[in-house]
Amino acid sequence: LSATGHDVVLVTGDKDLMQCVTEHVTLYDPIRDLRVGIPEVIAKFGVPPSEVVDVQALMGDSTDNIPGVKGVGPKTAAVLIQHFHSLENLLARTVEIESLDVRGAASIRRKIEGSVDEARLSKRLATVDDSIDLDVTLDELAIGGVHTPELLALAEELEMERFAARIRGIAGSFRCPCMRPRTGLSLDAPVEGLPIVVSIDCEPDPRVTPSIGP
Secondary structure (H helix, E strand, O other): OHHHOOOEEEEOOOHHHHHHOOOOEEEEEOOOOEEEOHHHHHHHHOOOHHHHHHHHHHHOEHHHOEOOOOOOOHHHHHHHHHHHOOHHHHHHOHHHHHHOOOOOHHHHHHHHHOOHHHHHHHHHHHOOOOOOOOOOOHHHHOOOOOOHHHHHHHHHHOOOHHHHHHHHOOOOOOOOOOOOHHHOOOOOOOOOOOOOEEEEOOOOOOOOOOOOOO
16 A cells, blocks of 8 residues: 555554554554654664564564574674675675674674574564555445444454453444544544554554453
8 A cells, every 4th residue: 555655554563563664654553652663663673674574583583483593682683684784695694794793703603504594484484475465445444333243253252251242332433442542543533644544453462451432
């Protein structure tokens, strides 16, 4: 959608989606009331969004079962990608690692040379596939009424009892549960300055209890 000129907001607190940030794609974390653009990504990872997966390929992520290179942490990974700009450049020029201002550079070089397959696998695992074609229009993606029976069936299937109880009480219009009043942001009415496309990350977040209601 951003490729067609639309500004897109991904509503999520998932740092893995920072690789998707561009001039036309930003993130919004409703829990922290935080907007994430290119400067925030660089502050977090030390590299621009296009190189985030290369950093993740080295540092790994135990939460998502991404192995990375054992012994290479976030700071070292950032320094390496700041110099090489991609995992493949790094793997092709590992001899240069020892000339960098990295603690234990010789050891880091050996670890990377001994974990080439793991690093490449980690990059594939960390990469978000943004090449999927959507055969729907923006109008079809607009938020309308809640499909209560289907949503209730799903909640009951997943044994989300508290969530199912809330769904049973739904009546009238729908308010997105991630948009709290303190943010001043609601999907029920147009908001000045809000981009035309909003994508909501529906992965369960342990920091918040879902709340749906009019």
